[in-house]
Amino acid sequence: MAPLILVAALALAAASAWVPRTAADPQTTLLNRGCSQYNATPAVAFLSALNSTFEQLRANLSAAGAGGFATAAEPRAAAPAFGMAQCRPYVTGRDCVACFDAAAARLRRDCGAANGGRVILDGCVVRYESATFYDQATLPGNTQLCDGSAVPGGGFMDAARALIADLAAAVPRAPGLAAAATSGGVYAAAQCVATVGEAGCAQCLNVAAGNIGGCPPNSDGRAVDAGCFMRYSNRSFFPANATVDLAVYLRSGKSSRKGAIIGGILGGVGFLFLVGLLTFIMIRRSRKIKPRRGDLLGATELRGPTSFYYHDLKVATNSFSEKGKLGEGGFGDVYKGLLKNGKTVAVKRLIVMETSRAKADFESEVKLISNVHHRNLVRLLGCSRKGSEFLLVYEYMANGSLDKFLFGMCTQIYDSLMFDAWYVICLGFRASNKHVKKIFSIHVSGSYHLIP
Numbered sequence: 001m002a003p004l005i006l007v008a009a010l011a012l013a014a015a016s017a018w019v020p021r022t023a024a025d026p027q028t029t030l031l032n033r034g035c036s037q038y039n040a041t042p043a044v045a046f047l048s049a050l051n052s053t054f055e056q057l058r059a060n061l062s063a064a065g066a067g068g069f070a071t072a073a074e075p076r077a078a079a080p081a082f083g084m085a086q087c088r089p090y091v092t093g094r095d096c097v098a099c100f101d102a103a104a105a106r107l108r109r110d111c112g113a114a115n116g117g118r119v120i121l122d123g124c125v126v127r128y129e130s131a132t133f134y135d136q137a138t139l140p141g142n143t144q145l146c147d148g149s150a151v152p153g154g155g156f157m158d159a160a161r162a163l164i165a166d167l168a169a170a171v172p173r174a175p176g177l178a179a180a181a182t183s184g185g186v187y188a189a190a191q192c193v194a195t196v197g198e199a200g201c202a203q204c205l206n207v208a209a210g211n212i213g214g215c216p217p218n219s220d221g222r223a224v225d226a227g228c229f230m231r232y233s234n235r236s237f238f239p240a241n242a243t244v245d246l247a248v249y250l251r252s253g254k255s256s257r258k259g260a261i262i263g264g265i266l267g268g269v270g271f272l273f274l275v276g277l278l279t280f281i282m283i284r285r286s287r288k289i290k291p292r293r294g295d296l297l298g299a300t301e302l303r304g305p306t307s308f309y310y311h312d313l314k315v316a317t318n319s320f321s322e323k324g325k326l327g328e329g330g331f332g333d334v335y336k337g338l339l340k341n342g343k344t345v346a347v348k349r350l351i352v353m354e355t356s357r358a359k360a361d362f363e364s365e366v367k368l369i370s371n372v373h374h375r376n377l378v379r380l381l382g383c384s385r386k387g388s389e390f391l392l393v394y395e396y397m398a399n400g401s402l403d404k405f406l407f408g409m410c411t412q413i414y415d416s417l418m419f420d421a422w423y424v425i426c427l428g429f430r431a432s433n434k435h436v437k438k439i440f441s442i443h444v445s446g447s448y449h450l451i452p
Helices: 004-015 043-062 091-113 157-173 194-212 247-285 310-316 356-369 402-406 408-416 419-439
Strands: 030-035 070-073 081-087 115-121 124-131 141-148 178-183 187-191 218-224 226-231 327-329 332-338 344-350 378-385 387-393 442-444 447-450
Touching: 030 091, 030 218, 043 070, 043 081, 043 091, 043 124, 043 226, 081 091, 091 124, 157 178, 157 187, 157 194, 157 226, 157 247, 187 194, 194 218, 194 356, 194 378, 310 332, 310 378, 310 387, 356 378, 387 447
Parallel strands: none
Antiparallel strands: 030 115, 070 081, 081 124, 115 124, 141 218, 178 187, 187 226, 218 226, 327 332, 332 344, 344 387, 378 387, 442 447
16 A cells, blocks of 8 residues: 555645646647556656656756757666657747646646656647657657638648648758748648657658648648647637748758759769760670680680680790790790699790781681691690780690600610601601691692691
C-alpha cells in the first residue's frame, strides 16, 4: 500500500502545481492524445523523473527568449524520462505556458505511469518517453482532422490546397521550421519540431500535406504527426503580423530544383559523351592487330607466327650482349635469350631495307616458315620488328650448330663423327629439305623460289 500512497501523493502534488493560468488564447482544443500501453518500472521512480522533467520544460518555456520550444530529461534516474514541448509560433508568452499546462495536465490524468505519452493541442504539443525521441519526424498514427462545413464554390478548395503545398515546400527552409501565411481567403500554418532538422521536416510535412489535402472544401482542416503540425481555415487563427512571405523560400527551392535539373541534364550529356568517346576508342583499338605474347606469358604451344615485343626480346638477350652471341653470318647475328617463362631461345637479329615491299616479303616468309614442322628442322617460334631491325626467334639448340661438327673441326672430324654418322646426317638433311620443298614455295623479289 505504501507505494500506492506515494504515487497518489505525487499525482496530487503535480495536479496542484499545474493549474492552468488565465490567458488570452492558448488554443487548448485537443487534437490528438496517445499513451503507451506499457507502464514504466519502477513506476514511482519514473513518475518522480517525469515530474522533474515537466518542471524543467515549464521553466524553459517561461524563460525570456525561449522561442516556444524546450526539451528536458532525467537520463540518470532509476527510470529515465525525456520530455519535449513546443508551442505554435503565434502562441507565445503566457499563452504558450498555459497551453503547456493544459497538455501536461491531460498527460498526467490520462497516461498515469505509462512509459510514453503525447498530447497535441491546437496551440502546442507535449510529449514524453522513457528513451530519447527528439529526431523522430513521422510515425504510424499520423492523421487528418477535417472540421466545419463545406465552403461553396471551387475557389476556396483550390486556394487551400495551393497554400498547403506552398507551406510544405517552404517551411523546411524557413527559420525555426515554422511559418504562417494567407492567400485567397485561406489562412494556414505549418510547423515542425525543431529537433527533426530540414530533411525530417520535409518528410513529415509531405505526409501531412497528403493527409490534410483531403479536407477541402471543408472550412477547417488539420494534420498531426510526431514531428509536425499543419492547419488551414477560412477564419484567421493567428495575428496578422505572424505571417511570412513564402515566396522567398519557394524561390530558393525552385532555384535549387532548377539547378538540380540543369546539373542533371549536363551530367547526363557529359556521361553520354564519355561513353561514346570510350566506345570509339575501344572500336579503334579492336581494329588494330595486337601481338600475341606467346612464350613470354608462359604458352607452351604455338599456332603459327607469334609477334614478340621488341623490348621483351631485348631484355631476354641482355641488350644483345656479345657474351650471349651464338653465331653470325651475312644476314645477321644470333644471340642466346632467356624468356620470362624460363625458356631459352635463339634470337636472330636482321637488318631489312626500309621499303614496304621488303617488309611485306619478310613477313610473308616468316608466316610460311613458322608453319614448317619437321624433326630435323629448327623451329621458328616467332618474330619482332622495330624500324628496319627484324628479330627472328628460334628454338635453342644446346649442342650448337651442325656446321661446327661438319666443318669447324677438320682435324678431329673422324674422331668426332664416324662415316656412318655422316651418312645419317645427310639422310636427315635430305628428308627435311624434301619436306619443305613439297609443301612451300615463297615469293621473293618478284619470282618464286623453293626453300633450299
